[in-house]
Every structure is written in C-alpha cells, then in structure tokens.
Amino acid sequence: MASTKRLLRFLPFELIEEILIRTPAESLNRFKSTCKQWYDLITDKRFMYNHLGRSPERFLRIDDNQTVQIMDPVTGIHKYSPLPDVFRSPHSFDYMVHCDGLMLCFGGHPIYNRERDIDLAVWNPVTSKIKRIEPLVCYSKSDYFGIGYDNTCRHNYKILRFSGPLSYDDPEECEIYEFRSDSWRSLDAKLDLDIDTDCQGVSVKGNMYWIAATYVLSFDFTMEAFKNLCVCPPFHETRRLACFSGDRLSLLLQHGDEEVSTEIEVWVTNKLSDKVVSFTKYFNVTSPQLPLLQYDTDMARPGYSIGNHKIIMAWCEGYVKEDDDKWWSCITFYQIDQGGIRKQIETGRHGSDHYGDPFICSYVYVPSLIPVPD
Numbered sequence: 267m268a269s270t271k272r273l274l275r276f277l278p279f280e281l282i283e284e285i286l287i288r289t290p291a292e293s294l295n296r297f298k299s300t301c302k303q304w305y306d307l308i309t310d311k312r313f314m315y316n317h318l319g320r321s322p323e324r325f326l327r328i329d330d331n332q333t334v335q336i337m338d339p340v341t342g343i344h345k346y347s348p349l350p351d352v353f354r355s356p357h358s359f360d361y362m363v364h365c366d367g368l369m370l371c372f373g374g375h376p377i378y379n380r381e382r383d384i385d386l387a388v389w390n391p392v393t394s395k396i397k398r399i400e401p402l403v404c405y406s407k408s409d410y411f412g413i414g415y416d417n418t419c420r421h422n423y424k425i426l427r428f429s430g431p432l433s434y435d436d437p438e439e440c441e442i443y444e445f446r447s448d449s450w451r452s453l454d455a456k457l458d459l460d461i462d463t464d465c466q467g468v469s470v471k472g473n474m475y476w477i478a479a480t481y482v483l484s485f486d487f488t489m490e491a492f493k494n495l496c497v498c499p500p501f502h503e504t505r506r507l508a509c510f511s512g513d514r515l516s517l518l519l520q521h522g523d524e525e526v527s528t529e530i531e532v533w534v535t536n537k538l539s540d541k542v543v544s545f546t547k548y549f550n551v552t553s554p555q556l557p558l559l560q561y562d563t564d565m566a567r568p569g570y571s572i573g574n575h576k577i578i579m580a581w582c583e584g585y586v587k588e589d590d591d592k593w594w595s596c597i598t599f600y601q602i603d604q605g606g607i608r609k610q611i612e613t614g615r616h617g618s619d620h621y622g623d624p625f626i627c628s629y630v631y632v633p634s635l636i637p638v639p640d
Contacts, residue, residue, distance in 0.1 A: 283307060287317050291367070291392045291633035308635065311421060318366060318634045323571055325581050326362075326369075326391060327628040328353060329597070329614055334391065337599055337628075339571060339579040342611050344599075352387060352396055359385065363413050365469040367392065367634025370413040370425060372405075386411065386425075388638050391631070395638040399425060402441055402450035412467055412474030414487035421636075422446045424487050426474060428457055442490060445639045457483075457492045462505070466567065470509045470538060477507055482515065496543045499533050504559055506570055508630065510534050516572045517545060520559050527556045530602070532572055549576045553606030557582045557598065569628035578602040581613075581628035597627065 286294060286307065294317070298305045307313055325337035328349060337344040353359055353371075360373030369389045386399040405427070412426040425443040427450075440453045460479045467476040474485040475495065482495040498505070501519045510516035515538065519531040529552050533545040559568050559580055570580040581599045588594060594615045601609040 279303070283313070287313065287320060291317065291321060291635055294635060295392055309637075314635045315420070318632060318636065321367075321632045321634060323630055323632055325569060325571075325579075325599070325628050326631050327569075327581060327597070335613065336391070336633075337581060337613070339573065339599075339601075342599060342609065344613060347391075350389070350394065350396055352398070359387065361411075361466060362389075362629050363411065363467055363469055363474075364629060364631040365413040365415070365423065365472075366636050367632055368413065368423065368636055368638065369629070369631060370411060372409075372411050388413075388425075390634070390636065390638050392633050392635060393637065397638045397640070399443060402452075410461060410467070410476070412469060412476075412485055414469050414474055414485070415472040417472055417488045420472065426485055426487070428455075448639070453490060455490065455492055466507070468507050468509055468515070470515065471513055473538070475507060475515060477505060482507070495538075496535065496545065499531075499545050499547070506559060508570060508572070510572050513537050513539065515545075516548070518559065518570055518572075518578070520556075527558055528552060528554055530556060530559070530578065532576075532578065534572070548572070549604055551578070551602055551604055551606065553602075556602065556607070557584055557600050557610075567627060569630050571630045573601075576604060577608070583627045586615075 286297070286304070289297070294308050298308050323339060325339055327335050327337075329335055332349045334347045334349055335344050336347070359371035361371070363370045367390060369391065371387045371389055373385065386401070386405060387396055388399065389396045406429055409427055409429045413423065414426070415421070415423045423445045426441075427443070428440040429438065438457070440455045440457060441450050442453050443450045461483065462477040467474055472487055474487075476483045477498060481497050484493045484495040485491070486493060498517065499519065504520040506518040508516050508518070515535045517533040519533070520527055521529040529550065531550045532548045534548045535543050535545055557580065559570060559582060568580050568582040570578060573579055579599075579601055581597070583595055583597055586594050586596050596612055597614040599611045599613055600607060
C-alpha cells in the first residue's frame with residue numbers, strides 16, 4: 267500500500283479520479299482515510315453518484331448464522347460480514363427494498379400481535395450505517411413501504427408508507443417521510459390497495475412499483491401521486507417484479523406446481539420515462555427441474571436479476587433429500603439461460619426443521635457510498 271501511495275502522488279488528480287471511480291465501493295470506503303484530498307473526492311456528491319452509475323449489481327442475503335452474505339452474480343464469489351445487531355431476533359427485518367445502495371428494511375416479530383411490533387430502518391451495507399425511522403403515530407401490520415427520491419433533488423430521499431384499513435371503520439392512510447427534514451407528513455393520495463402481497467415492490471429511478479391485480483401500480487416521488495402504469499401479462503402460479511437495465515422493469519413468470527417447474531417466462535418494459543409503458547416478452551426457458559422461484563409457506567422468497575445475454579440469476583432456497591432420508595433446506599445461487607440451468611452454487615444449508623429465517627431469501631442491490639442521514 268505504501269508503494270501505491272508513492273506512485274499515486276506523481277499522477278494527475280484527474281487520472282486518480284478515473285481510477286477511483288472504477289474501484290469497488292467497499293474499497294473506496296476504506297480509502298477515505300488515505301488523505302484529505304481523497305476523502306473530499308470520495309465523499310463528494312457528484313463523485314458518489316457517478317460511481318453509483320458504474321457500480322455492478324450484487325446479491326445480498328442474511329443467513330441463519332448471523333452473517334450478511336454478498337454475492338457477485340457474474341463470478342459467483344461471495345463474501346461474509348457480521349450481521350448488525352439491529353437485525354438480530356426477535357426484532358429482525360423481514361423485507362428490504364433497494365434504492366441507490368440504501369436498503370429500506372421493515373418487519374418485526376414473527377407474529378405481529380401489536381401495531382408497534384413493526385420496525386423500519388435504512389441501512390447501507392457498504393458503510394454499515396443504520397438509521398431507525400420512528401413512526402408519525404405508529405406502524406401497522408397492513409402497511410406497505412417504498413423508498414425513492416424527488417427528481418429535482420435526488421439526495422433528498424423519501425419513504426412512502428400507505429396502509430389499508432385494519433377494520434371497516436378505519437380510514438386508509440398515506441404518509442411521506444423526508445430524510446432532509448427527518449419527519450413524516452400526511453399525504454392525500456388516492457390509491458388502490460389490491461396489491462399482490464407475495465410480490466415485493468421495487469424502486470427504479472426514484473419511483474416505486476408494485477403488482478396490483480392485473481396491472482403495475484407506481485408511485486411518483488416527485489409528484490407524490492399513485493398511477494396505474496401498465497397491464498401485466500397473464501400469469502399462473504408465480505410472478506416477480508424487478509429492475510431491468512437500470513431504467514426498466516422485468517417481470518418473471520413461472521409455471522409449475524409446488525414440487526417441480528419446467529417453464530419460466532421473462533417480460534420487460536420499455537423505458538419507464540416513456541409516455542406509454544408496456545411489457546414485451548423477452549425470452550422463455552423450458553427445461554426440466556428448474557428451481558422454484560415461487561413463494562411457499564416453508565420457503566423464503568428468492569431474489570432474481572436479468573443479466574446480459576438473456577440470463578436469469580437467482581439466489582433461492584429449496585429442499586433436497588440426502589441418502590439418510592433427511593431433508594435439508596439448501597441455499598443455491600443459479601444462472602439460468604434459455605437452455606436451462608447453466609451454473610449452480612450451493613452457499614449454505616440447514617435442517618428442514620429450521621424456522622425463523624427472513625421471508626426473503628435474497629435481494630439485488632448496487633453497492634454505493636450514499637450516506638444514511640444521521
């Protein structure tokens with residue numbers, strides 16, 4: 267490292283910036299202490315967002331051994347880090363939504379029996395910073411959450427909370443939390459609560475998207491309004507919504523039963539900034555023994571991403587039976603192309619009688635240095 271520092275002293279600063287902007291966020295987080303000039307550059311908003319635009323996707327999951335796993339979907343290499351105390355049982359988080367390297371985490375006790383059992387926090391896995399978000403009044407078990415930003419001021423991130431009535435007499439609720447003011451405010455927005463609870467929402471280019479019945483419901487954080495974006499293709503057992511190519515949506519449909527699947531369809535939209543958005547079939551996979559990407563009461567929901575050259579990458583949980591007739595729940599990373607399973611890597615396993623894991627097996631995120639506000 268000392269020889270590297272001496273060499274960098276003789277390089278023009280513009281060249282140093284070009285080198286650093288291609289450096290992984292985890293390394294940059296350590297390099298901030300190299301010198302004041304580097305610190306000023308790495309913590310500069312312009313640099314952070316330029317670096318974010320070049321950062322490749324990663325998979326993240328929290329396993330039952332109290333660790334965080336980060337997977338590079340291209341190489342299959344995964345790393346481990348200690349699990350923050352705030353994620354440990356009984357106050358573990360069940361769901362996460364990604365936006366610019368920040369993870370909005372929400373959940374609570376395995377059995378929600380009180381409104382205040384729900385917790386909400388924002389976490390940057392690279393910097394390890396976590397901020398709990400206190401409710402305006404309280405959170406409830408019927409809440410939905412999203413994270414995004416106003417396109418006129420990107421670094422002013424916002425959190426959306428909306429909720430259906432807990433009983434016939436309760437009103438619908440909708441609130442916005444602004445990081446800049448560290449406060450919630452009520453929002454008078456019309457919304458459709460027919461949301462697919464098995465389909466996690468996704469944040470793309472500062473706005474949120476969910477599947478609601480037969481269409482995609484969006485929330486614009488600039489206009490602070492809901493919109494029915496487009497119609498979803500017909501589906502059978504499973505559908506998963508994700509970000510595609512940075513500015514579009516992908517929809518993964520899987521056909522099969524609870525034990526075996528032989529077909530997956532992938533649909534993508536045009537750019538979400540276009541006036542009219544619609545889905546087009548991108549490709550399909552027909553092959554025996556495809557991994558189940560559907561939700562099952564005994565399994566965690568997987569994360570997935572659509573890569574270059576029409577490849578599905580997914581980190582899944584599934585049962586396997588060993589020679590001693592004992593069943594295990596295995597965590598496996600898959601690369602699937604149009605010909606079927608291209609690569610699979612087992613990253614962990616536990617006994618089939620194990621309980622208490624998060625409801626989501628993995629998440630796709632982009633490592634960044636975007637700070638979590640104090």
